[in-house]
Amino acid sequence: MAVTIDDIAKAAGVSRATVSRVLNDSGYVKDETRKKVLKAIKELNYTPSAIARSLSKKKTNTIGVVVPEINNPFFGEIIKGVNQVADEHNLNLILCNTDEDVDKELKALKLLKEQRIQGILITPTSTDSDYNSEYLWTIENLGIPVVLIDGHVKYSNFNGVFIDHIKGAYDAVKTLIDEGHEKIAIITGRMDSRPAKERLAGYKKALKMHNIPIREEYIFYGDYTHEKAYKITKEILKMKDRPTAIFVSSNMMVLGCIKAFDEENIQIPKDMAIIGFDKVEVLNIIGMNISFINGPTIEMGKTAMNMLIDILQSGKTTETEIKTIKLLPQLVLKGSEKFIE
């Protein structure tokens, strides 16, 4: 660990500038000299210090990634996408997991700034709550480019890549309508989150566009958990004028529905049709075919990383524009949406 560029210089009988040149392929170096240097590097098992280089260059080549829940495959896939692009550009990733905790998120941001990272990719825990002011202040005063991934930070404009939840929900509900369903319920997500709001909007839009009246009693407010969805589904199944289809606003909640269906001996789609938002890989593997809206997670990660790289390469110290990309989710039909008399 103690071998430095000077050791190499000494061993090769050249100056440290020359060593630096062969290290960076910059400037002119006689072939013979280069070989000597390379040999010394090999022999001493030398690895240059990125720390020293960063300090000297005032540039770290590392970017920070902040996620709320690393053990959720949704974020795992985002990171996978981020990582792929980062790899291609030889960027390091410093990972911060916040456990959905705003204070940890703030702490992470501070940490990252100390590390003099080039930019930040963040999937904000943030909802509409009122801590937002300090939160925003922190992000904005970072002086570092930030790209949001599928989140929403109130009152403020940031670069980001998002999913078009409205369109996704619209497509799902439209499909149900096309199948012949008219009594379509929705189980929403936590309504202080942007995706939940947008998905509900998409649901309403689809009904309106097809002249189906929106019935408040068909709108059920969930909270993204399968437990709540389970309870709601039980209720739905007890309704006198029961819907024939449910649009479920998140993957976890789909699981709750399935459990309730199972207990009440409800067959999909014979007794109840269903379309979810976001996939649950496992269900397909075990042969349980549930249609869903597929938000392109890996793609989101890639897109965000690319956007950040673009911003960094533009080289502007102050940002002059807000970049936003909306990714379109795909509808994946498995048969659970069918209308069967």
Place this chain on the structure above:
Amino acid sequence: MAVTIDDIAKAAGVSRATVSRVLNDSGYVKDETRKKVLKAIKELNYTPSAIARSLSKKKTNTIGVVVPEINNPFFGEIIKGVNQVADEHNLNLILCNTDEDVDKELKALKLLKEQRIQGILITPTSTDSDYNSEYLWTIENLGIPVVLIDGHVKYSNFNGVFIDHIKGAYDAVKTLIDEGHEKIAIITGRMDSRPAKERLAGYKKALKMHNIPIREEYIFYGDYTHEKAYKITKEILKMKDRPTAIFVSSNMMVLGCIKAFDEENIQIPKDMAIIGFDKVEVLNIIGMNISFINGPTIEMGKTAMNMLIDILQSGKTTETEIKTIKLLPQLVLKGSEKFIE
């Protein structure tokens, strides 16, 4: 971004040494002076550079984490555990995802060394194949403490935390035996991986200890994929002298079994009992109760991080001992193991 310790010194009318002292709470600083400095820091929104500090201290406070598949919740949970402990000790995590690719893993190791990280936590992609020599050479010559997580690098001894796969498998099979099963099949993992070998060993041990002859035709060699497990299960169901229970050596493979069962109208556990290794959260949520051996993933991450911290604090440049911890997996019974005539 341009504000440095010298700016603060100037603003506060002191030397940079003094600023450093208040930053690190070291040495003596008059209260009044400290306040001036703190004020300047606040006003200029100054964040010290970890890079410069690292260079000066020859110590980075960051550790590298290398995993093969970030989007697999198994590794997600490990990282979550690692992260928790790292947080408590104010350590940064540099994440490397290798996509099960040995070359990427090697590259990651090099990258990490350049970053002068303090230590490495790695879940090796490595199996028994022959690239091992370069691989081992690389790790050993890193000159950095390494802690393995649940992996196995052939021919070599490293610090590490592992799961006692033998005991896990033994417990599972013993449970089946206690239930009254005698014809018990196993679907193994990829046999060039250590966990697969050990789980098979545990299976055999349980049979032997209970005087049940090992029947080669009940040993099925899988490869951790659900597709293969699906095919194998179909075969099993066709056997003349069909087993009454299957011990399935990985969570993904359990899914393949379930699909096959479903297609053939096999009821669990009436027609076939089953116990898997590693949980599949989703199955429980939808009310499908499959018993399984639970390897404590988050715990493994924590334990590994703690071990690394221990090693670092021991302060030895050369390691004088190999530390190894084996974590005991727990049996979680859900009813799928029952013997029903």
Place this chain on the structure above:
DNA sequence: ATGAAAGCGCTAACAT
């Protein structure tokens, strides 16, 4: 209690 100065390992003009 505070300051001056050397040094961490590298890069990048500037010389030669």
Place this chain on the structure above:
DNA sequence: ATGTTAGCGCTTTCAT
């Protein structure tokens, strides 16, 4: 084509 030198932003003796 190669060497000299001055930083990069911080910590840490050593003085005072």
